[in-house]
Amino acid sequence: MKIEARCETCARIFSLSQVGPDAQTPGRCPFCGARFARHYTTVLMEIIPQAGGSADAFIHALSRIQAMDTGFDIDIKGLLAEVTKQLRAHDQHTPAG
Numbered sequence: 001m002k003i004e005a006r007c008e009t010c011a012r013i014f015s016l017s018q019v020g021p022d023a024q025t026p027g028r029c030p031f032c033g034a035r036f037a038r039h040y041t042t043v044l045m046e047i048i049p050q051a052g053g054s055a056d057a058f059i060h061a062l063s064r065i066q067a068m069d070t071g072f073d074i075d076i077k078g079l080l081a082e083v084t085k086q087l088r089a090h091d092q093h094t095p096a097g
C-alpha cells in the first residue's frame with residue numbers, strides 16, 4: 001500500500017518508498033533534498049520498509065476476512081477513524097484540522 005507524506009520544507013507530496021533505503025536519495029526529500037529525521041536516519045531506513053510491509057499485511061489480512069462469507073461486516077469507517085486517532089496520538093506536529 002502506498003503511504004504518502006508531505007515535506008515540511010517544500011510542501012511537496014511523495015511516497016515513503018521514495019525516501020526509504022532503496023530510494024535514489026535515501027532519507028532526503030526527492031524534490032528539495034531536505035534531510036529527514038537527521039538524528040534517526042538509521043532507524044528511519046529500517047522503519048520505512050517495515051511500515052510499508054505492515055500496511056500491506058494489514059490490508060491483506062482484512063481483505064481475506066472481507067472475502068469470506070463470515071456473516072459479519074468489518075466496520076471500515078470505524079477502523080479508519082481508529083487508525084487516524086492512534087497515529088495522531090503520536091504526531092509531533094499540530095494537525096491543521
Ligand SMILES: [Zn+2]
Nearest residue numbers: 007010029032
Ligand atoms: Zn522537500
